[in-house]
Amino acid sequence: MTWLPVVAGLLWVFVTGFIEDTYSTEPVATPLTDTVPWPTTFNLGRAATAAEIKSWDIDVSPNGRGLPAGQGTAITGKIVYQTKCAACHGKTGEAEAGVKLPAPVLVSDTVFVGRKTNTIGNYWPYATTIFDYVRRAMPYHAPQSLTNNEVYAVTAYLLNANRIVKADAVINANTLPRVVMPARKYYVDDDRKGGAEVK
Known part of the structure; x- marks a missing residue:
């Protein structure tokens, strides 16, 4: 009867192998496919009108392209x-001791290396960016509510407060692109056009 343990052992191996194959706990990979095709429209919102698109097509390039007619000086800009602006950025745009402003300070020294905070005077490379940003997004509670003259005036005020232009300097579409920002020399133009040189 020595063959009985051998047969029983073989039977055990067969049965356990069958059970493992039948009731395997390994996840079965199922290919993912879309069961519902994408609709041509989600019926949300509406197409923007030509007037609405034009009202937002107001970007200004570093070379001044896109600047509108109008002008202003730091003297009139201080009032604006x-x-x-002062409610968020402080009385003069500078940090105030013991006061936590709800928005960033805009004025400080014009030192790029070793600066404690980024401001218009010590970090921004192009003066036209001031006009572009103020006209597009400020005041925070009422963006695009300033006239072009008010935006030019505020731009002049901020440039003067950062000791970049004189108080009586007239800022307009011709003069603003010519303002050389103190931090400009620390930036490198991206002259890549696409292709092999793009790493």
């Missing part, structure tokens, strides 16, 4: 700033 105190009326419509």
Whole structure:
């Protein structure tokens, strides 16, 4: 009867192998496919009108392309700033001791290396960016509510407060692109056009 343990052992191996193959706990890979095709439209919102698109097509390039007619000086800009900007950026745009401003400070020294905070005077490379950003997004509670003259004036005020232009300097579409920002020399133009040189 020595063959009985051998047969029983073989039977055990067969049965356990069958059970493992039948009730395997390994996940079965199932290919993922879309069961419902994408609709041509989700019926959300509406197409923007030509007037709406034009109202947002107001970007200004570093070379001044896109700047509108109008002008302003720091003298008139100070009034606009105190009326419509100071509540968030402080009385003069500078940090105030013991005061936590709800928005970033805009004025500080014009030192790029070793600066404590990024401001218009010590970090921004192009003066036209001031006009572009203020016209597009400020004041925070009422963006695009300033006239072009008010935006030019506030731009002049901020440039003067950062000791970049004189108080009586007239800022407009011709003069603003010519303002050389202190931090400009620390930036390198991206002259890549696409292709092999793009790493």
